[in-house]
Amino acid sequence: MNILDKIVIDKRKEVALKKSIIPQSSLEKATLFERETISLAQALRKSNSGIIAEHKRRSPSKSVINHSLNVADVVMGYEQAGVCGMSVLTDGKYFGGSLDDLVLARAATLLPLLRKEFVIDEYQLLEAKAYGADVILLIAAILDRKQIELLSKTAKSLGLEVLLEVHNKEELDMSVMPSIDMLGVNNRNLKNFEVHLETSQNLSNYIPNDFVKVSESGISSVAAIKQLQPYGFKGFLIGENFMKTENPGKSATEFIKNIEA
Numbered sequence: 001m002n003i004l005d006k007i008v009i010d011k012r013k014e015v016a017l018k019k020s021i022i023p024q025s026s027l028e029k030a031t032l033f034e035r036e037t038i039s040l041a042q043a044l045r046k047s048n049s050g051i052i053a054e055h056k057r058r059s060p061s062k063s064v065i066n067h068s069l070n071v072a073d074v075v076m077g078y079e080q081a082g083v084c085g086m087s088v089l090t091d092g093k094y095f096g097g098s099l100d101d102l103v104l105a106r107a108a109t110l111l112p113l114l115r116k117e118f119v120i121d122e123y124q125l126l127e128a129k130a131y132g133a134d135v136i137l138l139i140a141a142i143l144d145r146k147q148i149e150l151l152s153k154t155a156k157s158l159g160l161e162v163l164l165e166v167h168n169k170e171e172l173d174m175s176v177m178p179s180i181d182m183l184g185v186n187n188r189n190l191k192n193f194e195v196h197l198e199t200s201q202n203l204s205n206y207i208p209n210d211f212v213k214v215s216e217s218g219i220s221s222v223a224a225i226k227q228l229q230p231y232g233f234k235g236f237l238i239g240e241n242f243m244k245t246e247n248p249g250k251s252a253t254e255f256i257k258n259i260e261a
């Protein structure tokens with residue numbers, strides 16, 4: 001069994017348990033549930049740098065990245081750096097994140113926030129809304145077309161944007177549909193953690209132009225951004241490269257300055 005299979009098995013148990021503790025009707029009563037969301041897709045279309053900076057404490061591939069930072073500080077640092085939006089990992093077991101991280105991030109910024117999660121159930125979309133997200137991630141590798149359709153339509157009905165993540169042409173072909181806003185190519189294979197930036201380049205041609213193209217993972221230099229931009233990528237999701245430093249906001253500031261230079 002690969003790591004992604006394990007994560008999904010654990011996630012199913014987690015969601016079942018959470019449903020029994022906090023019913024959907026309670027999530028719908030949350031103050032943030034009524035909030036107007038902010039568009040990440042629009043921010044990316046308008047930007048020259050297109051950075052989506054991630055809050056990521058650890059990962060199954062790298063173990064500890066940074067355990068000593070405060071979410072609000074990271075988020076405020078990223079905002080000052082001029083990022084277009086942020087991604088907050090909410091998976092606990094494998095990434096050390098939580099929905100508390102998301103709501104703390106929400107309290108610290110008005111920029112678009114992506115709930116980075118292994119979404120397999122509509123309940124997680126209601127959670128995303130209740131805890132202040134603007135965007136949700138759907139990972140094609142763990143869903144079929146019907147599920148992507150159902151989840152993306154539900155997300156849209158809640159006012160959430162959808163970033164659909166693919167890693168190969170089969171996943172891309174089965175998941176392109178109008179209820180998706182942004183198409184992300186994950187340069188990391190979540191089944192074996194190999195990272196190749198060429199994955200983005202190779203798939204870019206097959207992504208219809210109506211979707212904002214996002215390249216995800218393994219981006220650690222401005223040169224990589226410059227390499228990907230000619231292929232139509234407007235968004236770049238960066239976690240470890242910023243989070244491994246003592247001051248992620250400062251690292252992001254330098255990085256963005258160099259893209260725009």
Ligand SMILES: O=P(O)(O)OC[C@@H](O)[C@@H](O)c1c[nH]c2ccccc12
Nearest residue numbers: 186216217218219237238239240241
């Ligand atoms: O830390 P990196 O290599 O910059 O990657 C960030 C982000 O792309 C990565 O965390 C990610 C992309 N898709 C995911 C799906 C689940 C968990 C994590 C991810």
